[in-house]
Structures are given as structure tokens and as C-alpha cells.
Amino acid sequence: MSEVRVRIAPSPSGNLHVGTARTALFNYLFAKKNNGKFVLRIEDTDAERTSQEYVDNIFDSLKALGLNWDEGPDVGGEYGPYTQSQRFDIYPKYIQELLDKGFAYECFCTPEELEAEKEEATQNKKAYVYSKKCENLTEEEKAKLRAEGRKPAIRFNVAKAQAAFHDSSILEFEDLVKGKLHMDTNLIGDFVIMKSNGAPTYNYAVVIDDALMKISHVIRGEDHISNTYKQILIFEALGFEVPRFGHLGMILAPDRSKLSKRHGATAVSDFVEQGYLTEALVNFVALLGWAPSDGEEIKPVDKIAEDFRIGEISSSNSIFEYDKLKWMNSHYIKMLPIEELKEKLKKYLTKYDLSELTDAQYTRMVEITREPLILLSDITDAVSYFFGGENVEIEPEVQTEVIDTEISQDVLKSFVEQAKDWEWSEENLHEKLEAFRSEYKEKGVKPKVTMWAIRAAITGRTRGADMTATLAILGKDNCIKRAKRSIK
RNA sequence: GCCCCCAUCGUCUAGAGGCCUAGGACAACACCCUUUCACGGUGUAGACAGCGAUUCGAAUUCGCUUGGGGGUACCA
Numbered sequence: 001m002s003e004v005r006v007r008i009a010p011s012p013s014g015n016l017h018v019g020t021a022r023t024a025l026f027n028y029l030f031a032k033k034n035n036g037k038f039v040l041r042i043e044d045t046d047a048e049r050t051s052q053e054y055v056d057n058i059f060d061s062l063k064a065l066g067l068n069w070d071e072g073p074d075v076g077g078e079y080g081p082y083t084q085s086q087r088f089d090i091y092p093k094y095i096q097e098l099l100d101k102g103f104a105y106e107c108f109c110t111p112e113e114l115e116a117e118k119e120e121a122t123q124n125k126k127a128y129v130y131s132k133k134c135e136n137l138t139e140e141e142k143a144k145l146r147a148e149g150r151k152p153a154i155r156f157n158v159a160k161a162q163a164a165f166h167d168s169s170i171l172e173f174e175d176l177v178k179g180k181l182h183m184d185t186n187l188i189g190d191f192v193i194m195k196s197n198g199a200p201t202y203n204y205a206v207v208i209d210d211a212l213m214k215i216s217h218v219i220r221g222e223d224h225i226s227n228t229y230k231q232i233l234i235f236e237a238l239g240f241e242v243p244r245f246g247h248l249g250m251i252l253a254p255d256r257s258k259l260s261k262r263h264g265a266t267a268v269s270d271f272v273e274q275g276y277l278t279e280a281l282v283n284f285v286a287l288l289g290w291a292p293s294d295g296e297e298i299k300p301v302d303k304i305a306e307d308f309r310i311g312e313i314s315s316s317n318s319i320f321e322y323d324k325l326k327w328m329n330s331h332y333i334k335m336l337p338i339e340e341l342k343e344k345l346k347k348y349l350t351k352y353d354l355s356e357l358t359d360a361q362y363t364r365m366v367e368i369t370r371e372p373l374i375l376l377s378d379i380t381d382a383v384s385y386f387f388g389g390e391n392v393e394i395e396p397e398v399q400t401e402v403i404d405t406e407i408s409q410d411v412l413k414s415f416v417e418q419a420k421d422w423e424w425s426e427e428n429l430h431e432k433l434e435a436f437r438s439e440y441k442e443k444g445v446k447p448k449v450t451m452w453a454i455r456a457a458i459t460g461r462t463r464g465a466d467m468t469a470t471l472a473i474l475g476k477d478n479c480i481k482r483a484k485r486s487i488k
Numbered sequence: 489g490c491c492c493c494c495a496u497c498g499u500c501u502a503g504a505g506g507c508c509u510a511g512g513a514c515a516a517c518a519c520c521c522u523u524u525c526a527c528g529g530u531g532u533a534g535a536c537a538g539c540g541a542u543u544c545g546a547a548u549u550c551g552c553u554u555g556g557g558g559g560u561a562c563c564a
Contacts, residue, residue, distance in 0.1 A: 011564045046563060111562080118561095127490040128560070153562050178493070187491060187560090195562040202564045222493065226559045249494075249557085256556065284500095287513090291501050295512060314501075316494045317557055324500065324514040334527080372526040382525095437523070451523035463525035 004036025005216045011043045012054035015267035016061035018320070019221065019251045019259065022285040026248060027219045028067045032305035039213060040072030042083045045205055061268035064278045066301055079213040084205055091200040094208055094238055095154055095193065103161050103237040104193060106152035107134040108145040129189035130155070154194040158185055161233040171229050176217065176246030178315045183229045191230055203230045211240040222247040246310055249289055249317040259320055275348065275375030280329040289314040298331055330374045342366050348380045352387045361473045368465040385459040386473060390481035394460035402462060403486050407445055408453035415454055416483050426472040433468055457486035
């Protein structure tokens with residue numbers, strides 16, 4: 001068997017979309033599993049809509065996801081260049097071959113003429129198929145048209161190619177994920193492969209690039225199924241080996257429409273910005289349409305690759321459920337090594353003066369506040385009461401519902417009284433607090449209530465990180481001052 | 489309009505004719521644990537789109553209907 005070579009070919013007309021990321025992932029997994037090569041190609045034939053900024057975003061996002069490519073615009077490779085706009089000189093050659101073989105012809109139709117044809121088709125409730133008006137133009141006619149200043153586009157002769165390589169008008173291929181797929185080529189119509197301005201169209205450029213880059217398997221979204229028939233015909237007409245194709249279901253938003261900004265993040269970089277871990281994102285996206293054989297859903301990409309089989313991918317669309325992604329993200333946050341977490345979190349702590357804390361205190365603070373985090377960005381709010389010295393912002397409700405009660409006031413007075421003699425280490429605090437709680441328990445005050453009073457006064461909230469550690473990090477001075485401030 | 493693809497709990501899925509009174513995960517709900525929130529644990533609820541056909545037997549095969557998605561460009 002020849003070498004497995006797959007590719008991801010994004011168009012830099014926007015930041016890397018999660019859908020593209022998933023396609024990239026499946027290609028990557030397929031390459032890994034089969035000891036193949038993963039190629040990155042930038043499809044920027046439409047100069048109007050593409051920009052370098054997006055190219056950079058695509059590179060960065062793919063790298064962040066851990067989907068490293070073996071060949072691509074930056075790392076090069078045997079079959080470069082890997083950016084379509086740099087390959088414009090190689091496309092005409094094969095156009096000429098197609099022309100010579102009679103599989104393509106010049107078309108002088110104007111946009112208006114074409115528009116009229118389409119209009120007529122809709123009127124008659126028929127599928128629109130190009131009329132082939134220009135198929136048999138004589139040299140004289142062409143010369144005349146040219147003299148009028150018309151520049152021809154090149155169209156591919158579908159029927160001719162189909163007849164040359166197949167028995168009927170039905171074109172069939174075996175899809176890696178969907179099985180047998182077929183289409184009546186009579187319904188396709190002679191499509192343009194080179195625009196009148198000399199630029200290749202997508203369907204044509206893809207074939208040339210895939211063929212020249214020796215791509216063995218094309219794994220992409222099912223929105224490309226209808227393009228596949230056109231592409232197979234070009235491969236055949238040019239005598240290239242036709243690759244295997246695999247079409248993935250689409251990713252839909254919870255309302256079954258296309259996933260767009262209004263649903264939340266859509267670009268990988270958006271997710272990262274919002275505090276998602278790329279490890280969680282890849283893992284989650286792998287589970288869209290695929291399930292691990294051992295039922296273990298949380299696993300790193302290389303483990304997934306071992307288990308991956310393309311034929312097992314679901315052929316239906318799947319909905320992007322943010323809830324499950326969040327669950328997964330919180331899982332990955334819990335598993336992240338503390339030093340890495342500390343580093344990643346800094347980005348969300350810029351509003352605080354981190355110099356108030358020693359590194360040990362910062363570490364401890366992260367340890368005790370990481371648990372409930374769903375997004376990294378949640379840390380901003382989770383940690384606010386560790387800063388600002390003796391001043392804490394107290395939520396109004398906490399003030400009236402908790403701090404102002406008779407019991408709380410009593411607890412706080414007693415706390416201030418006792419705490420001033422405590423040795424302020426976490427261990428000792430733990431013991432002291434425990435004793436403090438039992439003392440009140442004997443008076444009929446639940447431990448929960450006792451702790452609430454202290455927590456409320458010191459953090460301004462009714463919920464938060466482990467109290468003992470919180471007190472320790474804040475320091476004796478701050479704690480006592482904060483407690484005193486809450487005593488009326 | 490025409491063409492193509494798809495169809496199991498709300499969601500992601502397991503399921504390749506009898507192992508299915510359909511399994512797991514997220515979400516939901518309840519309880520337990522607990523100094524709070526959370527984590528964790530234990531439970532509850534929840535699906536084979538409909539109709540026909542094949543078969544001793546169908547979630548699994550076939551057909552139709554319905555629903556959803558995609559395509560229909562000198563965009564990619």
C-alpha cells in the first residue's frame with residue numbers, strides 16, 4: 001500500500017473555525033493511526049477575502065490544538081509550495097492538457113446570459129445545468145468573440161469525461177464514512193475550472209494540488225460531497241490516481257442552524273480567549289461523531305489516535321453542545337499541573353496586584369480555588385477577595401442576611417478575641433477553627449452557621465475556597481481587621 | 489424548484505437480526521459526603537420519527553412518508 005497522505009486545506013477568510021479544527025483533527029488522527037503524513041495547505045485563491053492575519057491565526061490555532069503538520073507553508077516539504085496563491089504558475093499547464101484532450105472548452109458567455117439561463121430553469125422547475133452553448137464554437141466564432149473583447153473562461157466537459165471513464169451517466173464512489181455515494185452526472189453541468197481572469201476555481205485547484213501533493217485520502221465536511229463528483233472527473237480526465245474520500249457530518253449549533261457567533265465562540269482562538277483549554281476543545285470535538293471503544297471519553301489526542309477508525313465515524317450531523325465542552329474543560333483544569341495552571345491564569349488576573357502575594361501564597365490560592373472553575377476566566381471573580389488588604393467588598397445580601405445577624409455578630413466578636421492569640425499557620429488554623437466550631441456547636445449553633453459568619457466577614461461572600469487556607473493566605477492582620485470591620 | 493446526505497434519551501453516542509424489558513457520558517432532578525460553593529458517590533427521569541414490508545424474530549434489512557442538513561456560483 002502506498003503512503004497515507006492527508007491534508008487540511010483551510011481558506012484564510014476568517015479565524016480557524018471549530019468545524020475546520022475537527023476536520024483537521026480527524027485528518028491528523030487518520031495520519032497518526034496509519035503512519036501517514038499530515039499536510040497543511042492554504043487555499044487563498046480568492047485574494048479578495050483572504051488575509052495574512054487569518055493565515056497566522058490558522059497556524060497558531062492548529063499548533064495550540066497540538067495538530068502539528070508534517071508539510072506546510074512554514075515547514076515546507078517535497079511537494080510545495082503549500083500556499084495556492086504561490087502555485088498559480090502550475091495550474092495553466094493542466095488546463096491546456098484538458099483542452100487538448102477535449103475535456104474542457106472555452107466559454108464566452110457573459111454573466112447576463114448565464115443569469116438568463118438560470119432564470120429559465122427556475123421558471124420551468126428544472127435543475128439548472130449549463131446549456132453548453134459554447135461547447136462547439138468554431139475557431140472563427142471564437143475569434144469574433146475575442147475581437148469583441150470577451151475573455152473566455154474554461155469549462156470542464158462533464159458528459160465527455162463521464163462517458164470516457166464510466167458506462168452510464170451515474171458516477172459512484174465508496175465514501176470512507178458514508179459508504180456508497182452516487183450522482184447522476186447529467187445534473188452537474190459543465191462547470192468553470194478557470195475564470196476569465198485566469199485564476200483557477202476551487203474545484204480545479206484542489207484536484208491539481210491534491211494530485212501533485214500525492215494526497216491519498218481526502219477527509220472533509222459533507223458540504224463537499226457534491227464537489228467530489230466534479231473532482232473525481234477531473235482526476236480521471238488528467239490520468240491522476242483518484243484518492244479515497246471520506247465525508248464528515250457537519251457541526252450544528254444547538255438550534256440546528258449553522259454554528260455562528262451568536263451562539264457563542266466559533267473560532268478556536270475565541271474559545272481560548274474565553275478560557276477554554278485547547279486540550280479540552282480537541283477532546284470534545286473528537287467526540288462529535290465518534291466514540292471511544294472503551295467508553296473512556298476523556299483522553300489525550302495520541303490515545304484517541306490509537307483507537308481511531310475512520311469507518312466508525314457517525315455519518316450524521318452533530319450538535320455542538322457547549323455544556324459538555326464546559327464539563328470537559330473543568331475536568332482538564334483540574335488535571336492541569338499547578339505550575340502550568342498558575343501561568344495560564346495570570347492572563348485573567350491582571351486587574352489584581354499579584355505582588356501582594358508570595359509565590360507560595362499564589363500557589364496555594366490557585367490550589368484552593370481551581371476546583372469549581374469551568375473556564376479559566378472564572379478565576380477573576382473566584383479570587384477577588386484575596387486582594388485589597390483589609391478592604392473587601394461585601395455583597396449587600398451577605399451583609400444583611402449573614403453578617404448582621406445576632407449569631408454572626410457574636411461569632412465574630414469571639415473570633416476576633418480568640419484569633420489574635422492564634423499562631424497563623426494553616427495547620428494550626430485548621431485545629432483552632434475546628435475547636436471554635438465545636439464550641440459554638442455546644443451552644444446550639446451549627447458549624448455551617450459559624451463558618452458562614454467568618455467567611456462572610458472576611459471574604460464578603462457566602463461561598464468560596466477552603467476557609468482555613470483562605471485565612472492563612474490573607475494573613476492574621478488582614479483577617480482580624482476584616483472581621484472587626486464587620487462588627488457593629 | 490431540482491439533486492444529494494442523514495435520522496436511538498434534550499445533547500454526544502453504544503448498538504452491524506435474537507445478548508435490548510436499548511448501555512454509557514453531558515445536562516436535569518433527588519439523596520449522601522461536607523466549614524460554603526464545587527468535586528466525588530448513589531439513585532431517578534429520559535430515546536429506537538411514523539407507516540408498511542421481509543423474517544419464527546427488527547433499533548438493526550427494504551420501501552414510502554415526515555423531519556433535519558448540505559449542494560445547486562467565473563466562493564472556497
